[in-house]
Amino acid sequence: xxxxxxxxxxxxxxxxxxxxxxxxxxxxxxxxxxxxxxxxxxxxxxxxxxxxxxxxxxxxxxxxxxxxxxxxxxxxxxxxxxxxxxxxxxxxxxxxxxxxxxxxxxxxxxxxxxxxxxxxxxxxxxxxxxxxxx
Numbered sequence: 001x002x003x004x005x006x007x008x009x010x011x012x013x014x015x016x017x018x019x020x021x022x023x024x025x026x027x028x029x030x031x032x033x034x035x036x037x038x039x040x041x042x043x044x045x046x047x048x049x050x051x052x053x054x055x056x057x058x059x060x061x062x063x064x065x066x067x068x069x070x071x072x073x074x075x076x077x078x079x080x081x082x083x084x085x086x087x088x089x090x091x092x093x094x095x096x097x098x099x100x101x102x103x104x105x106x107x108x109x110x111x112x113x114x115x116x117x118x119x120x121x122x123x124x125x126x127x128x129x130x131x132x133x134x
Contacts, residue, residue: 002047011042012051016059071095 004012007028014024021039030038042048065073077083077091096102121129 004047004051008042008045008048009051011039012048012055015039015043016052016055067098071098 007030011024011028011030014027015021018024018027021043022036023039025035025039025042026032043052074091074094078088078095080088083091
């Protein structure tokens with residue numbers, strides 16, 4: 001990643017907070033007269049754009065729970081004797097569901113018939129068959 005100046009980094013950080021390029025440029029120390037133009041130019045610079053993209057991803061990741069964190073939360077609720085029994089039961093149900101405990105299974109008895117042999121068809125014929133379902 002190309003180097004950014006300290007002022008460009010400040011611009012990017014302010015832009016992440018405000019979402020406004022002109023305001024971010026002014027807050028970063030650029031002239032109020034040129035803030036709009038500089039803000040737009042800075043957003044076009046690959047190093048600044050990539051930095052903003054990377055920081056936004058980091059911020060989003062830190063705000064959003066992943067499944068490990070969610071499961072830990074449910075487990076904590078399930079084990080906490082101070083939590084209402086109905087809520088502990090619900091937490092245990094969520095844990096069981098995410099572990100596949102309640103997968104519905106369907107039994108089928110009888111034959112499955114597949115009388116269509118596609119192995120001898122040309123690519124064009126296969127395309128016609130695929131498109132006929134539309």
